[in-house]
Amino acid sequence: xxxxxxxxxxxxxxxxxxxxxxxxxxxxxxxxxxxxxxxxxxxxxxxxxxxxxxxxxxxxxxxxxxxxxxxxxxxxxxxxxxxxxxxxxxxxxxxxxxxxxxxxxxxxxxxxxxxxxxxxxxxxxxxxxxxxxxxxxxxxxxxxxxxxxxxxxxxxxxxxxxxxxxxxxxxxxxxxxxxxxxxxxxxxxxxx
Amino acid sequence: xxxxxxxxxxxxxxxxxxxxxxxxxxxxxxxxxxxxxxxxxxxxxxxxxxxxxxxxxxxxxxxxxxxxxxxxxxxxxxxxxxxxxxxxxxxxxxxxxxxxxxxxxxxxxxxxxxxxxxxxxxxxxxxxxxxxxxxxxxxxxxxxxxxxxxxxxxxxxxxxxxxxxxxxxxxxxxxxxxxxxxxxxxxxxxxx
DNA sequence: ACGGGATATGTACGCTCGTACATATCGCCA
DNA sequence: TGGCGATATGTACGAGCGTACATATCCCGT
Numbered sequence: 382x383x384x385x386x387x388x389x390x391x392x393x394x395x396x397x398x399x400x401x402x403x404x405x406x407x408x409x410x411x412x413x414x415x416x417x418x419x420x421x422x423x424x425x426x427x428x429x430x431x432x433x434x435x436x437x438x439x440x441x442x443x444x445x446x447x448x449x450x451x452x453x454x455x456x457x458x459x460x461x462x463x464x465x466x467x468x469x470x471x472x473x474x475x476x477x478x479x480x481x482x483x484x485x486x487x488x489x490x491x492x493x494x495x496x497x498x499x500x501x502x503x504x505x506x507x508x509x510x511x512x513x514x515x516x517x518x519x520x521x522x523x524x525x526x527x528x529x530x531x532x533x534x535x536x537x538x539x540x541x542x543x544x545x546x547x548x549x550x551x552x553x554x555x556x557x558x559x560x561x562x563x564x565x566x567x568x569x570x571x572x573x
Numbered sequence: 574x575x576x577x578x579x580x581x582x583x584x585x586x587x588x589x590x591x592x593x594x595x596x597x598x599x600x601x602x603x604x605x606x607x608x609x610x611x612x613x614x615x616x617x618x619x620x621x622x623x624x625x626x627x628x629x630x631x632x633x634x635x636x637x638x639x640x641x642x643x644x645x646x647x648x649x650x651x652x653x654x655x656x657x658x659x660x661x662x663x664x665x666x667x668x669x670x671x672x673x674x675x676x677x678x679x680x681x682x683x684x685x686x687x688x689x690x691x692x693x694x695x696x697x698x699x700x701x702x703x704x705x706x707x708x709x710x711x712x713x714x715x716x717x718x719x720x721x722x723x724x725x726x727x728x729x730x731x732x733x734x735x736x737x738x739x740x741x742x743x744x745x746x747x748x749x750x751x752x753x754x755x756x757x758x759x760x761x762x763x764x765x
Numbered sequence: 766a767c768g769g770g771a772t773a774t775g776t777a778c779g780c781t782c783g784t785a786c787a788t789a790t791c792g793c794c795a
Numbered sequence: 796t797g798g799c800g801a802t803a804t805g806t807a808c809g810a811g812c813g814t815a816c817a818t819a820t821c822c823c824g825t
Contacts, residue, residue, distance in 0.1 A: 398607050401803095417699060419611035435804040438784065474767060498697040505743050506688045507609060515743045536748060537656065537756035538738070544736025548728070551697050551707045556728060564729035593773095614812065627774040630814060 391411050402440050405430045409451040414493040418448065449510060452501045456518040459494065464525045473569060480538075481561050484545045495550045498565050514572055530569070594632045597622045601643040606685040610640065610692050641702060644693045647678040651686065656717045665761060668721050672730075673753050676737045687742045722761070733760055 408430035412421050423437040423444065430436075441447040466483055470476040487494055504511040520540060526535040541564060549556050600622035603615050615629040616638065622628075633639040658675055662668040678687055696703040710733060718727040733756060741748050 383635055417611075417695065419609075423784090424782075433804050435806090439803060443782075496695070496698045499691065499698050502687070502739065502743060503609065503691040503695045506684065506691050511760055512743060512745070519740065519744045520746070530717065533752060533755070536746075537759075540736035540740040540756065541582065541733050541760075542736065543739055544732035544734065547694065547735055547739075548711065548732040551694060551704060552711045553704070553708055554712070554728075560725060560728055563725070564732065564760065567729075567762065568733075570759065615814090616812075625774050627776090631773060636813075 401432060401436065402436060404441060404453050405432060405436065406447070406454055410455055410497065413448075413451065414496050417496070418504065424541060431544075440569055445510075448504065449514070452497075452504070452511065452514050455497050455501065456514050459498075460518055460521040467525045468528065470529065471531065477562060477565050477569065479563050480542060481558050484542060484561050485558055488546070489552050495546075497513055499547075534569070537568060538565070541565065574617065590628050592624075593624060593754045597624060597632060598643050598646055599630065601639055601690065602647055605640075605643065605692055609688070610696065613640075637702075640696065641706070644689075644696070644703065644706050647689050647693065648706050651690075651715045652710055655714060660720065662721065665721065669754060669757050669761070672734060672757050673750050676734060676741060676753050677750050680738070680742050685698070687738075691739075725763070729760060730757070733757065 405426060409421065409426045412426050412429050416425070421444075425432055425446070427434045427437055437447070463483065466479045466525065467476065470479045489565070501511065501515065505515045506512075509521065522539050522542075523532070523535040526538055545556075545561055549561070597618060601618045604621050605620050607616075613636075616626055618639070619626045619629055629639070633642070655675065658671045659668065662671045687722065691705065693707065697707045698704075713725040714731050714734075715724070718730055722730060737748075737753050737756065743754070
């Protein structure tokens with residue numbers, strides 16, 4: 382086959398194509414969301430990404446490295462959306478509304494985020510390297526919240542959001558948006 | 574060897590010895606705490622419990638059944654201790670102190686509980702059968718809290734406890750007991 | 766005492782897995 | 796254009812897995 386013009390001109394010496402690596406990472410997240418870390422294997426990820434098995438060990442020295450990169454990317458994505466929604470608030474009232482939306486809408490958006498979040502927490506509970514990811518994630522969340530409240534309140538608020546999200550997700554008992562709104566508002570209130 | 578007198582007299586027709594089954598379940602929890610659900614196998618649990626591999630499939634039709642029983646027992650244990658500590662409170666102030674102790678001391682007691690809790694949540698996020706366990710667990714927690722606050726507040730308080738526990742556990746940033754106490758107190762306060 | 770059903774165990778099969786490594790293909794420079 | 800590192804892939808190996816099932820052991824009623 383005659384070599385067609387390269388679709389994208391290479392810059393200098395392109396030694397490495399990051400696109401393939403990225404596809405593998407995204408495929409890994411999809412596989413994890415579907416079957417959990419327990420059900421994730423090089424072969425499954427390779428199939429999902431449309432790459433040969435050999436690519437796995439070529440691009441990632443180990444499964445742990447792949448998981449680490451995948452969850453880092455995931456945490457970053459969630460952080461970005463969190464920041465967007467929170468930053469759009471203009472005062473405490475709209476901050477409360479933004480939080481309520483985050484807690485309830487992210488859930489409705491699909492189970493995948495819940496699953497990936499909990500899989501990450503599970504890894505973090507046992508391995509220091511993954512705890513760094515959750516640590517950075519929480520730090521970013523607090524930094525965003527600190528545009529509206531002080532550092533102490535940001536800690537508390539972030540924890541409440543976490544708990545509400547998990548309980549809304551894992552408990553079929555009806556939990557209205559009103560309840561969430563009340564809880565957030567009361568936490569934000571000045572002590573009597 | 575001459576048959577010595579049976580150490581415990583059997584009641585009527587003892588068809589089945591629950592002790593072995595119990596040992597297997599406890600061994601499963603230990604193995605899960607150590608290596609996660611992902612690293613749990615029939616063989617590992619059998620070795621830990623000191624029973625032959627064949628006992629696994631004899632007492633439990635599948636790995637899922639074993640996991641289900643193990644996590645049910647775990648959730649019940651935690652619930653019982655939660656109930657004891659909360660019920661010992663006499664007023665709202667001592668309730669707050671009890672909650673602070675639960676959030677901070679359970680963590681110090683060891684990582685095992687955190688790990689097992691998150692492993693359970695992870696399963697619950699994907700499988701209805703395990704979500705029933707978290708559902709019942711949360712219902713029991715609320716029932717205990719409702720001795721002090723109304724149902725709505727019990728929901729909110731339970732969620733806050735969850736979030737604080739996880740954030741204290743998964744984030745190395747220093748989180749004092751004072752901060753926890755403040756958050757709980759403020760959530761419990763009447764709206765201004 | 767002993768036979769037979771209930772209870773428990775050892776073993777082997779087929780499968781999936783991570784990984785190593787020999788091989789193939791590419792892309793650039795002389 | 797030719798060739799040679801760099802980049803990428805296919806394959807095979809050994810280990811660990813769940814599970815089925817033939818066999819062994821126990822216990823009780825007769």
